[in-house]
Amino acid sequence: MPVSPAYRPDPRFFELGADYGDAVKSADFPQTILRLRNDRAAATVGLETLSDAEWIAHFGRFEPLPGQPGPIAMRYHGHQFRVYNPEIGDGRGFLAAQMRETPQAALLREQGDRDNKRAQAASDRVASDSALPGRLLDLGTKGSGQTPWSRHADGRLTLKGGVREALAAAMLESLGVPTCRILSLIETGEDLERHDEPSPTRSAVMVRLSHSHIRFGTFQRAAYYGRKDQIEALMEHARSLYHPAVAPGDAAGFLAAVVEASAALTAKWIAAGFVHGVLNTDNLNVTGESFDYGPWRFLPHYEPGFTAAYFDQNGLYAFARQPEAVFWNLTQLAGCLKLIAEPEPLAAALNAFGPAYIRHLRAAFLNRLGVRSLGEAADQRLLDATLALAREKKEALRWEPIFFDWFGGFSSAARALGGVRGKTYQGEAFDAFRFALMEHEPDRPERLEHPMFAAPEPEEMLIDEVEALWSAIDTADDWAPLKAKLARLETAKAAWSL
Structure with missing residues (x-):
């Protein structure tokens, strides 16, 4: 079926005119094989109802969505490693569309997902209220072909690059970091030459859903x-x-x-x-x-x-x-x-x-540790103590497990000290961390009941795992490990934010 009734096109950047972007066309790809489809993200703008064929038409061949004028390559300059470059712009991507967040998505976001049942019930009541405010969101591409700003490059994206972007965005979203979401990844059937990857390598076109592409x-x-x-x-x-x-x-x-x-x-x-x-x-x-x-x-x-x-x-x-x-x-x-x-x-x-x-x-570290603020001085002590512990134990203690083991504050002491890293938690730096943590009450301690916290290890995104996920695709065209990882990150997001 086509876009849902909640879809609300609003192509505002296009109204600024030709000084800010150039009308372009997508490359004509030899293949369009749908590899990743993020229906959860699509639902926030009313696109989850598209069939796979319609999805490929809009995000592989870039037929304009309803109410959209067609893609534009945005004009911009930039300092690249602090050297000014006046010849860049959208060289392998474009702004494909802009639309409003659905009323349901806006309400869920505003409530912070802290009470999902209540938020969902409320969103159901306002499902038809198109007057509710919603953020303006962009569909931006990467790998969609050459533009006036390609500077003789091919305007393409490697499939590995698209996979890596999907993993980065999913991991950051699970941890509550403001990030674009990768809406779509479609393999395009070309062999690309790259100096930093074994070549030829597979090609793809990616679509991200982002709040703004104004740089x-x-x-x-x-x-x-x-x-x-x-x-x-x-x-x-x-x-x-x-x-x-x-x-x-x-x-x-x-x-x-x-x-x-x-x-x-x-x-x-x-x-x-x-x-x-x-x-x-x-x-x-x-x-x-x-x-x-x-x-x-x-x-x-x-x-x-x-x-x-x-x-x-x-x-x-x-x-x-x-x-x-x-x-x-x-x-x-x-x-x-x-x-x-x-x-x-x-x-x-x-x-x-x-x-x-x-x-x-300070707020970010408290959030990662799942504890409430006690005031600037105490919060700073906890921040300093966490960094000191990470510094002293860096040979034995990875970054992510610190926050996983001690999430919920000192109420996780038995879990942390009895876990696989229990013997690591000793010494002067740990004592300071423990005392600073004991000052803070847990924030929503019921989150610790989530099954994720019964596991010995957190979800991480270290380079060896990233390469292993890609290797399965590259050598055996096996997408199951990647999709399983993305599903686990979605579960982790729910566990951290319940």
């Missing part, structure tokens, strides 16, 4: 050409759609909202042990939602200098340098806004990043 680099392009009018139009567009609490025309207020969202995102990356790998200004957006996953990694153990990209030889985007990288990128956005605002309020908005990041980092 810091989108503003940089307008500033590069000195187009004050474009910056004003872009800022007002982004303000009204993504930060409507900011007053019209308030560029400093808009920057402050982006700073706050970016600080929260960065803090959650750190608590999740996530290393994005390529924090260029074209890889950060105005909504504070992570997307465009390339050489990402999750920490095997605490290592501040851990890098994800083999080409990041100077550690510019290492794990512990990610807050610095995000702040540097925010200063570039502020520089663009100087064309339409006074520098003093912009500087004040920028200076709020540090305090906001520390505040969000």
